[in-house]
Amino acid sequence: MATFLVEGGNSLKGSLTPQGAKNEALQVICAVLLTQEDVTIENIPEISDVLQLIEILKGLGVQAERIQKGTYRFNAANVNIDFLKTETYAKQAASLRGSVMIIGPLLARFGRGFIPQPGGDKIGRRRVDTHFTGLQKLGAKFTFDAQHKWYSIEAKKLKGAYMLLDEASVTGTANIVMAAVLADGTTTVYNAACEPYVQQLCKMLVSMGAQISGIGSNLLTVTGVGALKGCSHRILPDMIEVGSFIGLAAMTASDITIKNVGAEHLGIIPASFRRLGIKVEQHNDDLVVKDTQHYEIENYIDGSIMSISDAPWPGLTPDLLSVFLVVATQAKGSVLIHQKMFESRLFFVDKLIDMGAQIILCDPHRATVIGLNRENSLRGTKMTSPDIRAGIALLIAALSAKGKSSIDNIEQIDRGYENIEGRLQQIGAKITRK
Numbered sequence: 001m002a003t004f005l006v007e008g009g010n011s012l013k014g015s016l017t018p019q020g021a022k023n024e025a026l027q028v029i030c031a032v033l034l035t036q037e038d039v040t041i042e043n044i045p046e047i048s049d050v051l052q053l054i055e056i057l058k059g060l061g062v063q064a065e066r067i068q069k070g071t072y073r074f075n076a077a078n079v080n081i082d083f084l085k086t087e088t089y090a091k092q093a094a095s096l097r098g099s100v101m102i103i104g105p106l107l108a109r110f111g112r113g114f115i116p117q118p119g120g121d122k123i124g125r126r127r128v129d130t131h132f133t134g135l136q137k138l139g140a141k142f143t144f145d146a147q148h149k150w151y152s153i154e155a156k157k158l159k160g161a162y163m164l165l166d167e168a169s170v171t172g173t174a175n176i177v178m179a180a181v182l183a184d185g186t187t188t189v190y191n192a193a194c195e196p197y198v199q200q201l202c203k204m205l206v207s208m209g210a211q212i213s214g215i216g217s218n219l220l221t222v223t224g225v226g227a228l229k230g231c232s233h234r235i236l237p238d239m240i241e242v243g244s245f246i247g248l249a250a251m252t253a254s255d256i257t258i259k260n261v262g263a264e265h266l267g268i269i270p271a272s273f274r275r276l277g278i279k280v281e282q283h284n285d286d287l288v289v290k291d292t293q294h295y296e297i298e299n300y301i302d303g304s305i306m307s308i309s310d311a312p313w314p315g316l317t318p319d320l321l322s323v324f325l326v327v328a329t330q331a332k333g334s335v336l337i338h339q340k341m342f343e344s345r346l347f348f349v350d351k352l353i354d355m356g357a358q359i360i361l362c363d364p365h366r367a368t369v370i371g372l373n374r375e376n377s378l379r380g381t382k383m384t385s386p387d388i389r390a391g392i393a394l395l396i397a398a399l400s401a402k403g404k405s406s407i408d409n410i411e412q413i414d415r416g417y418e419n420i421e422g423r424l425q426q427i428g429a430k431i432t433r434k
């Protein structure tokens with residue numbers, strides 16, 4: 001288990017460039033299984049979850065050649081489905097959530113797929129019902145081995161169908177679309193997730209010859225084709241990393257420029273930080289965060305206390321609520337942070353309270369933050385990263401705090417942020433890995 005040692009309380013200065021988006025990478029890398037031809041993907045973040053997924057594909061027989069940092073050429077002409085029966089696969093697939101998205105492509109191209117209970121953040125229940133209900137609608141047969149927690153799906157040939165998803169699941173939509181692109185006939189997916197990750201996957205599939213309309217909306221229409229060809233695809237900047245950097249600038253009272261953010265794909269994220277009073281200016285495709293010494297949370301028009309809550313896209317992504325929460329601790333004013341989707345993502349506030357933050361954890365989904373308005377600094381402490389986003393939020397808190405902090409279990413942060421200490425050191429952060 002690795003640890004970050006942080007000496008906080010200094011402001012940072014300079015620019016940061018976001019990596020490619022983790023959650024898009026996990027989708028588009030799974031999509032290479034849909035074709036026999038070469039697929040080249042650029043801007044792949046070399047983070048542990050993504051590297052683990054590439055290992056799974058290699059185990060399946062996919063050739064994955066690293067052309068240069070972040071650029072890989074994949075070829076899935078020869079896939080060995082029997083790899084799915086190995087212990088190695090069981091272990092690898094259970095270590096990340098994104099592995100669940102090999103199921104759709106394998107079902108579409110090879111007629112079957114198995115997956116152990118997918119891993120990922122332990123942030124509450126992470127069901128996969130939407131995935132398998134959707135695949136069953138396409139005519140696949142589903143079985144669940146409750147004792148070993150193995151999910152299996154098979155079909156000789158998939159057939160297009162209409163489906164109204166029970167929830168707009170991001171990975172579920174990706175799986176269903178990847179299965180439908182090679183099905184007979186037309187599939188209509190209503191209440192589809194439409195996060196930029198899903199939009200990017202659909203665009204990539206279209207460049208491989210798939211027929212998909214409604215991209216960017218919650219109604220996708222997919223007309224199956226006989227086979228897909230190769231393509232080149234570039235992953236968007238990671239919007240969660242962009243948001244994390246805005247939060248970092250605010251908490252550490254720093255001027256930071258975030259370069260090449262893919263501003264048109266950030267949705268409501270910059271505006272939501274502005275509602276906390278943070279000055280976020282857009283200069284071409286860069287975001288400039290400045291004058292962060294004081295920021296004041298807005299109230300609603302009627303004077304009542306604002307809440308920041310998550311919702312499926314184009315709502316605010318749940319993956320940034322931990323950062324919003326930490327940023328609010330030094331604002332002027334109060335805010336209710338309401339994490340609607342996941343039920344175990346707010347428990348890390350205990351550590352922030354130990355550090356001196358004023359937070360009332362109302363229940364597992366809601367925390368009220370009473371901002372300190374920088375009248376008191378947070379105090380450094382010893383902590384452990386419970387999940388990827390609480391991890392980055394605690395790191396931001398530690399960088400803003402007076403004194404030294406240590407953060408254990410930073411493998412959680414490494415799942416989603418590439419060489420975070422190296423990049424933060426370059427803008428003046430005192431952080432080392434032990």
Ligand SMILES: CC(=O)N[C@H]1[C@@H](OP(=O)(O)OP(=O)(O)OC[C@H]2O[C@@H](n3ccc(=O)[nH]c3=O)[C@H](O)[C@@H]2O)O[C@H](CO)[C@@H](O)[C@@H]1O
Nearest residue numbers: 023026097098125167168169170171172312318319341342
């Ligand atoms: C690898 C990957 O891409 N992971 C992301 C993906 O996970 P993932 O695809 O696993 O998440 P889902 O979209 O399936 O759902 C996330 C949670 O939200 C709940 N839910 C979902 C939709 C909805 O309309 N109402 C609702 O309550 C689900 O019950 C579940 O508990 O999307 C999540 C939601 O943006 C993000 O947090 C994860 O980072």
Ligand SMILES: C=C(OP(=O)(O)O)C(=O)O
Nearest residue numbers: 097098120121319388389
């Ligand atoms: C919850 C997340 O990831 P995963 O779905 O991979 O666990 C996240 O990226 O915040």
